[in-house]
Amino acid sequence: MSLSLRQTNLRKLIKRHFDVLILGAGINGAVSAASLAARGVKVALIDKGDFGGSTSSQSSNLAWGGIKYLESGELNLVSHLCKSRNHLMKSFPSTVKEIRFLTSVQKGFRWPVPLLYLGTLLYWLMGRFATRAPVALTREGLKRRDPRIRINAASGGFEYSDCYLHDNDSRFVFSFVRTAMNYGAVAANYIGATAFARKNGVWLVSTRDEIDGQTSEVKCDVLINACGPEVDCVNNMAARKTSYRHVFSKGVHLMVDRTPDPSRILAFFASDGRLFFVIPMGPKTCIGTTDTEVSDPAVSVNDDDREFILSNANDLLNLSEPLTKADIIAERCGVRPLAVSGESQKTDWVELSRKHHIEVSAPDAHISIFGGKLTDCINVGDEIVEIAATLGVKFPVEPRRWYGEPDVKVKEEFVVQAQLMGLDELADPRSCEPLTDRLWRRYGANAFEMLETVRENPGNADRLLEHAEYLRCEVEQAGRREMITKLEDFLRRRSKISLVVRRNDIIDDPGLREFCEILFGDQAEAKLQEYVAQTDPDKQ
Ligand SMILES: Cc1cc2nc3c(=O)[nH]c(=O)nc-3n(C[C@H](O)[C@H](O)[C@H](O)COP(=O)(O)OP(=O)(O)OC[C@H]3O[C@@H](n4cnc5c(N)ncnc54)[C@H](O)[C@@H]3O)c2cc1C
Secondary structure (H helix, E strand, O other), rough: OOOOOOHHHHHHHHOOEEEEEEEEEOOOHHHHHHHHHOOOOOOOOOOOOOOOOOHHHHHOEEEEEOHHHHHOOOOOHHHHHHHHHHHHHOOOOOEEEEEEEEEEOOOOOOOHHHHHHHHHHHHHOOOOOOOOEEEEOOOOHHHOOOOEOOOOOEEEEEEEEEEEEEEOOHHHHHHHHHHHHHOOOEEEOEEEEEEEEEEOEEEEEEEEEEOOEEEEEEEEEEEEEEHHHHHHHHHOOOOOOOOOEEEEEEEEEEEOOOOOOOOOEEEEOOOOOOOEEEEEEEEEEEEEEEEEEEEEOOOOOOOOHHHEEEEEEEHHOOOOOOOOOOHEEEEEEEEEEEEEEEEOOOOOOOOOOOOOOEEEEOOEEEEOOOOOEEEHHHHHHHHHHHHHHHOOOOOOOOOOOOOOOOHHHHHHHHHHHHHHHHHHHOOOOOOOHHHHHHHHHHHHHHHHHHHHHHHHHHHHHHHHHOOOOEEEEHHHHHHOOOOOOOOOHHHHHOOOOOOOOOOOHHOOOHHHHHHHHHHHHHHHHHHHHHHHHHHHHHOO
């Protein structure tokens, strides 16, 4: 029997001695792996859960310059994040898309609308005019733009631009994991680091396979702790002291069963004075977020969170029926890991900086990545390469671009081939975008392989699930290339199916069995039952 990608990588993890081992495959670990592997460094990347399965799958899905940090006067941070956002927008034109934010301001708000509008102009300037210009709006102007906005308590508003991740945050993270693997990195999900020793200049990291409980050891010269909210906990396990540490702010989003206007995000100042968003996500709407100080990074949604989000949405939106808990399809919940230096007593959550800090201990070749944002990911990857060089890591390969979509000419060729074979006509009429756009955005140059399988057999363009647009050829390719270890890896992270389709509709779908057979072969039934048990609301 042939080995799966994961099984093959697990064997390599034990056999090889790596230049760099990265713990944690959220955005920070994934970009570090991609940037180093593209320079020919021997990299291993492990995560105790799925790739992008923690904080990096609970964000607001925005690549944004941080307009709200203007209020706390963090001009350098805003300028830096705007630059990072522009860079992402240029590098991933199909994935990181400009979108308008239609913002209404309630009467009596702490800042008057004209001043807030001046803020958006400053934001646009700091964004080097890379997006459309902001516009000031009267109450009536807001209503004309979007009748869903309740204007009776509004004094006016404005519209400005930022960017969003078209698919979802964890899919974006996976694209870097995949790039790292393309350049030879050995990546495996569900492998946790459990103990650390350093002998004769080599790190010996004990690991546990969360699927079968097997333990083993990985050897490397340089160790990167990119465990997000668990960076401190993992450093404690290794008895390491750092000058930075994390504090946590819990953030919740609710996915609700309402049809959004895909062309814009609605933004409001919620009852706690913070920015609050109504974000289109595929055919449904994502609402949030909250910002609550917590001391433990293991968090879950509670009734106060639901009440806060639903009541703010009901106050600010003009809905035919108010939103209730019954409208919730799925919930997203995570903590923002916020970096503070050891002595800092700063606890103003809204004002705490969202900058990342990379702490290096040269004598024992150890790196910890604190804080940060998805938006700043390319800088994290580039900084890690520079730091690795100072720790003596050798780069056998010349610098190359380790991120971004393929050249526009490759895309043009894909579009021509897709048109000539009539790809879009094969799509299900319920699809919300042309198949050509979706396949290119999700798979880039690998989408050519899908064209070939559809040429061979048009049945490979069949949609497998009643409520989701994924085709047989996509699921087949995901089974080979995307290390789907549990069904949830595909439904929640490589795709956003479980965010926009209710759990019972997924489980009752007549196509789900074939779906699982393609992904898991003779383990299909076991994996399906595992998903049913793990997502059972009575056991959450
Ligand atoms: C509510 C919310 C909204 C946000 N919105 C935005 C936004 O719109 N735009 C933006 O740019 N940023 C946003 N952020 C911030 C952004 O999501 C985070 O900064 C980023 O995802 C953190 O990535 P990370 O790689 O540091 O951590 P994570 O994504 O948490 O990754 C760390 C990984 O380490 C793994 N791990 C932990 N312990 C071990 C171990 N012992 N062994 C192996 N692996 C281990 C975990 O399983 C995890 O996958 C938001 C955050 C939140 C919470």
